Each structure stands twice: as C-alpha cells, then as structure tokens.
Amino acid sequence: MTFIRPDFRHPQSPKNDIGYTSKDYEGALSTLCAGCGHDSISAALIQACFEMSIEPHKVAKISGIGCSSKTPTYFLGNSHGFNSVHGRMPSVTTGANLANRELKYVGVSGDGDSASIGLGQFAHVVRRNLNMLYIVENNGCYGLTKGQMSATTDVDSVNKSGMLNEHQPIDLVNLALELGATFVARSFSGDKGQLVPLMKAAMSHRGFAFIDVVSPCVTFNNNVGSTKSYDYIREHNEATSALDFVPMKDEITTSYEQGASQEVTLHDGSVIHLTKAISGFDPCDRRAAIDAIKDHNERGEILTGLLYVDTDPTDLHDMSGTSCKPLNSLNEDVLCPGNATLQSINESFR
Numbered sequence: 001m002t003f004i005r006p007d008f009r010h011p012q013s014p015k016n017d018i019g020y021t022s023k024d025y026e027g028a029l030s031t032l033c034a035g036c037g038h039d040s041i042s043a044a045l046i047q048a049c050f051e052m053s054i055e056p057h058k059v060a061k062i063s064g065i066g067c068s069s070k071t072p073t074y075f076l077g078n079s080h081g082f083n084s085v086h087g088r089m090p091s092v093t094t095g096a097n098l099a100n101r102e103l104k105y106v107g108v109s110g111d112g113d114s115a116s117i118g119l120g121q122f123a124h125v126v127r128r129n130l131n132m133l134y135i136v137e138n139n140g141c142y143g144l145t146k147g148q149m150s151a152t153t154d155v156d157s158v159n160k161s162g163m164l165n166e167h168q169p170i171d172l173v174n175l176a177l178e179l180g181a182t183f184v185a186r187s188f189s190g191d192k193g194q195l196v197p198l199m200k201a202a203m204s205h206r207g208f209a210f211i212d213v214v215s216p217c218v219t220f221n222n223n224v225g226s227t228k229s230y231d232y233i234r235e236h237n238e239a240t241s242a243l244d245f246v247p248m249k250d251e252i253t254t255s256y257e258q259g260a261s262q263e264v265t266l267h268d269g270s271v272i273h274l275t276k277a278i279s280g281f282d283p284c285d286r287r288a289a290i291d292a293i294k295d296h297n298e299r300g301e302i303l304t305g306l307l308y309v310d311t312d313p314t315d316l317h318d319m320s321g322t323s324c325k326p327l328n329s330l331n332e333d334v335l336c337p338g339n340a341t342l343q344s345i346n347e348s349f350r
C-alpha cells in the first residue's frame with residue numbers, strides 16, 4: 001500500500017520566529033501501528049522544535065534499531081539523520097557530535113536498544129556527558145520483533161501471551177542518575193503537556209539530557225497485567241511538578257505566584273518553571289531524586305517530570321577542548337600546523 005501525505009499548507013498556518021510552520025518540522029508518514037505511543041513522541045518533538053524555532057538543518061537525528069528507532073523518519077524531515085546499528089546510537093552520535101558541535105543532537109532509542117544490547121554504550125555516553133537529547137521510547141518489550149520482554153519489563157508484569165516476568169528490571173532513569181547524568185526526566189507519551197516542555201528544556205541543556213518516555217506498545221504490551229499499558233500508566237503516574245519552559249530569548253512575563261512555583265535557570269538563561277506538586281522535591285538534588293524514585297517504585301507508582309538537572313554542567317566538549325568549528329570547515333593551515341609545531345608537540349612527550 002502506498003501512503004501519500006497531502007502537501008497542502010494552509011496559507012494562514014502559524015509561523016514561528018524564523019518563518020517556519022509546524023509542517024516544516026514533520027517527516028514521512030508513520031508506518032507504525034495506529035495508537036503506538038512512539039507516534040505521540042514524534043508529534044511532541046515536532047511541536048517542541050517548532051515552538052523553539054530550531055532550524056531543521058541544524059539538527060541531527062540518530063537512532064539504533066527497533067520501532068522506536070524508525071521514528072526519526074517521521075519527524076524533522078529536513079534534518080540530518082542516521083539510522084545506525086542495534087544499540088550503537090550513542091557511539092555514532094559521539095563521533096558526529098565531536099566532529100561538529102554546531103548541530104543539536106537528538107538520539108532516539110528503545111528499551112531493547114538501550115537497556116539490553118546497547119547498555120554499555122548507554123552507560124558511557126552518560127558518564128561522558130555528551131551534549132545531546134537522548135530519548136528512550138520505553139514500552140517494556142521488543143516491539144519490532146513481536147513483543148518479547150525487555151530488560152525494563154517490571155517483575156510480575158504479564159505480556160500479551162500471558163508470560164509473567166520474573167527478572168529484575170533495569171531502570172534507565174536510576175542508572176542515568178547513578179552514572180552522573182546532568183539532566184534526567186521521565187514522562188509518558190500520552191502526556192504532551194508534560195513532554196513538550198521537558199523536551200525543550202532538554203534541548204537547551206548543555207550536556208547529556210535523558211528522557212525516559214513510557215510509550216505503550218498497543219500491539220504487544222497493552223494488555224491487562226502489563227505495567228507499560230496505557231491504563232496502568234494513567235492510574236499509577238505521579239508528576240513531580242507541572243512545568244513550563246521559557247527560552248532565554250523570550251521575555252519572562254509569566255504569572256507564577258511567588259512561593260507556588262520554583263524556577264530553575266539553565267546556563268544559557270532559559271528558565272524552567274516548576275509548579276510544585278510533591279512537597280519538598282528539589283530537582284537540583286541528585287540524591288533526593290534517587291530516593292524519590294525508589295519510594296514511588298515501592299508504592300507501585302511511576303514518578304514522572306523533571307527529576308534532576310545540573311544547571312552549570314561541564315560537557316564532553318569542555319572536557320576535551322574540541323574544535324569550536326565543524327571539522328569539515330577547517331582549512332589546511334589549521335589541520336597541518338607545520339613542522340615546527342609538530343616538533344614542539346613531539347618534544348613535549350619526551
């Protein structure tokens with residue numbers, strides 16, 4: 001069957017600050033199952049990039065293998081993209097990122113892609129604090145290969161064929177916090193109101209920004225007994241706070257009452273407004289985030305929202321002193337500094 005997306009564009013479609021409509025941020029028509037949570041995440045990314053007036057050609061989308069990893073085809077059709085190997089999105093993103101720091105990097109992965117075959121890659125990209133948005137579209141199963149349980153399936157969760165999982169799950173959010181991630185959030189594909197501002201804040205963060213998005217697989221893991229079904233998540237979701245994101249360039253004219261909300265200012269001057277829901281929760285306290293996640297887990301609840309942010313992180317570019325200019329724009333004079341300089345470098349190693 002051939003799917004064709006109509007090219008019609010309403011002449012009065014709202015435009016963002018750089019003159020683009022949200023259509024300019026769309027991709028190809030999705031071929032995922034109708035109702036798949038992953039499609040809602042693509043829609044949230046389109047909205048976030050449109051509202052932030054990000055130039056599509058300044059974005060690189062990188063993914064691994066899986067239904068989730070197919071999704072970069074369905075958003076930002078005018079951006080750079082690379083659909084890599086299963087579990088290897090982090091190393092491909094690291095290479096591209098170090099060669100060109102002028103792009104925004106959006107990595108899309110699945111729980112199979114990141115928590116099983118790619119777990120080692122995930123761990124290292126977190127601890128290196130690579131400047132990127134890393135999204136795991138977490139459905140607790142291997143959707144593309146027909147619903148096998150994954151490493152994030154909860155104990156006692158039952159899949160569509162009635163199998164009960166007895167293995168301990170890996171919580172990628174906890175792991176990211178333990179490994180030193182500088183921006184950590186969890187959300188639900190069915191909650192665009194929470195997901196879009198989280199994505200905007202994550203893309204403004206300098207360093208590794210991780211969002212674990214619970215994204216039900218309607219075909220293989222949306223049954224009664226699954227802890228990653230739409231019904232289960234809606235019933236067990238508790239948000240740290242309602243949040244809003246104001247980019248650095250926008251005038252701050254919000255109506256938040258003092259005391260009712262908390263502001264977190266990022267390194268570039270952008271502000272995250274949090275209207276507190278959980279009393280005493282401080283998103284700048286890593287230890288408190290780990291404890292809060294564990295407490296909620298023990299009560300059978302899923303804590304969503306902004307869980308931790310370091311407002312002044314040191315990313316891999318700072319640590320490694322990488323080139324400020326893309327490597328492909330450097331000319332011969334810079335790339336070949338001449339005999340004398342090479343001699344002095346060699347001398348410094350003697």
Ligand SMILES: Cc1ncc(C[n+]2csc(CCOP(=O)(O)OP(=O)(O)O)c2C)c(N)n1
Pocket residue numbers: 065066067068069086109110111112113114117137139141142143144145150
């Ligand atoms: C090296 C390698 N091993 C196994 C596979 C088979 N395979 C393809 S996708 C996938 C898992 C996908 O699960 P996940 O990352 O959770 O994505 P989802 O499809 O659920 O979105 C597996 C095991 C593969 N493509 N390559």
Ligand code: SF4
Pocket residue numbers: 032033035036037038067068139143144216217218219220
């Ligand atoms: S199999 Fe599951 S994860 Fe894959 S497209 Fe269908 S609903 Fe989505």
